Amino acid sequence: MAAGAPSFVLVAVLISIVIVVGGVGVGLVYEYNHPKASPGPQTVQVGDNVSVNYIGLFGSGPEQGKVFDTSIRAVAQNNATYPKSLQYSPRNVTQYKPLPVHVGPTPGSGYNVSGVTYLGVVTGFWRGLVGLTVNETRLVTVPPNVGYGPLDVGCLKTVPLVQTIPTVVTLTPGDFVSTYSGATEAAGATFADPVYGWTDTVLSVNASAVVVAREPYIGETTDPYGWTILVTNVTSQEITLWSQLTPASVGHVLGTDLSQQVCSTSSFLIWSVDLAGGTFVENYNREVVGVTLIFEVTVTQILTPSASAAA
DSSP states (O other): OOTTOOOEEEEEEEEEEEEEETTEEEEEEEEEEEEEEOOOOOBOOTTOEEEEEEEEEESSSTTTTOEEEESOHHHHHOTTTSOBOTTOOOOOGGGOSOEEEESSOOOTTOEEETTEEEBOOOHHHHHHHTTOBTTOEEEEEEOGGGTTOSOOGGGEEEEESEEEEESEEEEOHHHHHHHSTTOOOSTTOEEEOTTTOSEEEEEEEOSSOEEEEEOOOTTOEEOSSSSOEEEEEEOSSEEEEEEOOOGGGTTTOEEEOTTOOBTTBSEEEEEEEETTTTEEEEEOSOTTTTSOEEEEEEEEEEEOHHHHHHO
């Protein structure tokens, strides 16, 4: 057997060939060895329960190449080789371990085997595990249609780069207390603006209204939402604010606006910046929605349905 050839089980096969010569049967016996391949390693099949280590990266979108999740502690701690996405959230140290996954459609509660719950995952992830052997690694590409779905345009908000806000605001006493927590409700009182940080002053107070003047200066900067905003003009009627965003900000700015919620969240990504049009887009979708994902997966254990039932 040549070096490096696969292992075979040699099966002896006897063939008797009867040749009739001149009416006389002459028995000729031939023997040959037929190779039969031995069973290969176990591979992941639909219906199996598996444990898998993974690194999840963005394959498209403004955060392409960044890690958004991983089961591997060393990857989580290495930001130089594995830069993290804006919404990446580190785990408790004890949670860095192979993920129990059911390969196939899964009920919401997953499958419990000997106290371990094998979870449902997005279709593209479990499909990418099929055919893997234990300790085999594969890159799995998951487009939105088998991942976390298409971008919900209802969760996108277009905002002008230059905005104005009123210089003087009139509040009810109740709104003043909730807006300016701890501030003195008296004419002449000054305090930091709760959103922008510049100085505000109470102009007048009566039983039904508190009048407050916002008092930034031209050239002052503030960072209420996650990026720099420049005060470019101040009049008695309005304050002009210019968001210092550029196309280079896309994929690098995570914003928060506690004064509002879009799609049940106050957190958003700067999705695009149009300098010519004077607008930018806030994306309130989860960052994994509407983009292609790449998972580097390594299976660490395979339980077939029969083995799972026995467990």
